[in-house]
Amino acid sequence: MKQLGYGILIGISLVAPFVFPEFRTQLSFLWVMVIFALTWDILGGQMGYNSFGNVLFVGVGMYACAVVQRDMGLDYFSSLFIGVLVAGGLAVALALVVGNALLDLRGHYFAIGTLGLGVAAGEIAGGWDFIGAGSGMVPPLYPGPLDSRDLFFYFQLFAVAVVLFSTLRWLYGGRFGLALNAIRDDEDKAEALGIYTTRYKTAAWCLAALFLGVTGGLLGNVIGFIDPKDVAFAGSTFGVWMIIMVITGGKGTLWGPVLGAVVFHVTQELFWTFLFGWQRVALGLLIIAIAVLFPQGILGWVREHWPKDADTMGQAKSDSQR
Amino acid sequence: MSEILLSVRGATKSFGGVVANQDISLNVAAGEIVGLIGPNGSGKTTLFSSIVGYHPVDAGSIVFGDKEITHLRVPQIARLGLHRTFQQTRIFVGMSCVQNMQISAPLSQSKGPASLFAPFPVEATEKLEYLLAFVGLYEKRSLSGGELSFGQQKLLEFAMALMSESRLLLLDEPTAGINPTLIDYIVNRLRTANDEFGVTLLVIEHNMHVIMNLAQRIYCLAHGHKLAEGSPKDIQDNPKVIDAYLGAT
Numbered sequence: 305m306k307q308l309g310y311g312i313l314i315g316i317s318l319v320a321p322f323v324f325p326e327f328r329t330q331l332s333f334l335w336v337m338v339i340f341a342l343t344w345d346i347l348g349g350q351m352g353y354n355s356f357g358n359v360l361f362v363g364v365g366m367y368a369c370a371v372v373q374r375d376m377g378l379d380y381f382s383s384l385f386i387g388v389l390v391a392g393g394l395a396v397a398l399a400l401v402v403g404n405a406l407l408d409l410r411g412h413y414f415a416i417g418t419l420g421l422g423v424a425a426g427e428i429a430g431g432w433d434f435i436g437a438g439s440g441m442v443p444p445l446y447p448g449p450l451d452s453r454d455l456f457f458y459f460q461l462f463a464v465a466v467v468l469f470s471t472l473r474w475l476y477g478g479r480f481g482l483a484l485n486a487i488r489d490d491e492d493k494a495e496a497l498g499i500y501t502t503r504y505k506t507a508a509w510c511l512a513a514l515f516l517g518v519t520g521g522l523l524g525n526v527i528g529f530i531d532p533k534d535v536a537f538a539g540s541t542f543g544v545w546m547i548i549m550v551i552t553g554g555k556g557t558l559w560g561p562v563l564g565a566v567v568f569h570v571t572q573e574l575f576w577t578f579l580f581g582w583q584r585v586a587l588g589l590l591i592i593a594i595a596v597l598f599p600q601g602i603l604g605w606v607r608e609h610w611p612k613d614a615d616t617m618g619q620a621k622s623d624s625q626r
Numbered sequence: 627m628s629e630i631l632l633s634v635r636g637a638t639k640s641f642g643g644v645v646a647n648q649d650i651s652l653n654v655a656a657g658e659i660v661g662l663i664g665p666n667g668s669g670k671t672t673l674f675s676s677i678v679g680y681h682p683v684d685a686g687s688i689v690f691g692d693k694e695i696t697h698l699r700v701p702q703i704a705r706l707g708l709h710r711t712f713q714q715t716r717i718f719v720g721m722s723c724v725q726n727m728q729i730s731a732p733l734s735q736s737k738g739p740a741s742l743f744a745p746f747p748v749e750a751t752e753k754l755e756y757l758l759a760f761v762g763l764y765e766k767r768s769l770s771g772g773e774l775s776f777g778q779q780k781l782l783e784f785a786m787a788l789m790s791e792s793r794l795l796l797l798d799e800p801t802a803g804i805n806p807t808l809i810d811y812i813v814n815r816l817r818t819a820n821d822e823f824g825v826t827l828l829v830i831e832h833n834m835h836v837i838m839n840l841a842q843r844i845y846c847l848a849h850g851h852k853l854a855e856g857s858p859k860d861i862q863d864n865p866k867v868i869d870a871y872l873g874a875t
Contacts, residue, residue, distance in 0.1 A: 480743050482721065482729040489718035489771075496678065496716075497730050497790055498704030507742055556720075 321458045328454035332526055335461035337569045339519045341549040341561035342468055343512040349556035351508055352488030353414050357421030359543035361513040363536035364398055365391035365520025367435050370443045370530055380447050388521040395517025396510045403509040426537035441530040457526045468515050476558055552594050554601030563602055631656040631794055631826050636686035639676055646672040648850045659820055659827045661841030665870055668847040670830045674796050678710045679703045707793035715779045719772030723763055726771055727754035730786040761785045777808045794826045801833050813840055
């Protein structure tokens with residue numbers, strides 16, 4: 305039953321870009337949103353550390369990849385491949401350094417501490433000539449027709465999302481997931497049981513950074529222009545969306561962020577199409593409606609009303625979890 | 627007497643100008659049940675926190691087994707098999723009882739980054755079910771910690787300590803805020819755990835009836851000093867202890 309469900313979802317995802325060729329870019333963005341939501345939930349949902357700075361890793365990945373593509377002097381695909389690896393690696397390295405300083409903060413202090421990250425990075429990038437300063441960077445052109453370019457990046461992002469989801473599904477089913485939940489519920493108690501909480505926190509933060517960096521590298525190529533504040537370190541769009549999507553879908557669950565990302569992305573696109581000029585207002589109202597009507601997110605609401613169904617729905621943990 | 631498991635020598639701890647512990651020494655032998663009593667504010671919980679590494683002592687030394695633990699940190703000490711429970715009872719409220727127990731299982735010996743992702747050992751499942759049954763929570767195993775009553779949370783916290791293979795367990799008021807029937811049950815479980823699993827217990831307790839029956843030896847603190855030590859009988863007859871509780875001098 306479960307296998308069948310996954311099979312159908314993967315089947316739809318593989319066929320979608322061919323059935324709706326005019327929506328290919330939108331569909332690619334859908335996977336980006338899924339990755340954003342899933343990575344934010346690692347810390348924000350499972351571990352109870354609300355980060356406003358995850359967009360830092362997206363931007364760093366974007367620039368790192370673009371610089372490799374520009375300066376390595378290799379053919380397009382080789383340099384993109386290396387660029388994405390460097391993007392992920394650099395994001396993890398940065399997460400180690402920043403995490404060392406920030407992960408000792410708890411609760412609201414952590415949230416406030418991370419708030420500055422994206423803003424500071426945007427300012428720095430905007431003044432650094434090596435990466436184009438305020439005028440940004442343009443990644444090299446894809447060698448081929450536009451059609452195949454869109455398809456290429458769609459499947460790249462789809463693959464990243466699938467790998468991320470599978471990794472998290474495995475991790476949340478084992479000791480790692482429980483340790484994150486324990487830190488969320490009572491960090492002092494977790495330490496008193498002999499759990500090295502700092503290691504788990506750092507590992508979780510680096511995991512999020514890895515996938516955000518890789519995605520950032522690809523995303524820069526999808527968008528085709530890297531602006532320091534509006535694209536790379538876009539705290540007021542990507543940075544906020546990550547959080548809204550997770551809250552919409554349901555914090556601290558495996559499927560919640562995925563669900564939230566789909567709902568959010570679709571409504572947002574509908575607003576752009578049908579309410580142009582008012583799309584931001586509509587989005588704001590939607591956020592308020594979610595916060596008031598579904599404080600536990602869609603999955604949390606479903607679980608409240610039909611506890612059994614929600615537990616069978618992709619809950620990786622062996623026993624019922626609230 | 628068998629070998630000394632915990633030895634505190636001249637522990638002193640002050641917060642600003644307040645001296646919470648002054649030159650306190652005590653011994654706990656393996657397999658013993660030792661009581662720690664004293665009026666409110668006499669420094670019992672402070673001493674517990676110093677022992678488990680929550681805050682280091684200003685002077686003195688603490689030895690567990692044959693290892694000096696005075697300057698180790700909380701998780702390091704916990705991994706040696708020295709755990710505490712909390713006065714306010716701390717469990718993971720968002721996780722089921724089973725998950726609470728799973729995360730309490732000690733890590734396999736493998737160290738390094740890989741141990742973060744290690745799976746649960748198979749025999750752990752059997753053990754955690756046995757221990758949940760031991761404290762009478764087997765039927766409630768899929769409830770989340772937050773859904774349990776206060777007394778049940780205390781029992782779960784105790785089972786978690788057993789799960790993590792405590793050699794010495796420091797219990798901070800295990801019967802505070804519990805109804806009399808459940809108190810008897812908890813005392814019975816503590817004694818059985820001591821017998822069956824050989825867990826050594828150091829217990830802070832205000833309920834004199836409980837501690838006089840449970841402990842083999844008792845230390846009494848007052849105003850941060852060690853006031854008396856001895857068998858329950860000695861302590862009960864000690865005029866200094868009576869004065870400390872009733873407020874004379």
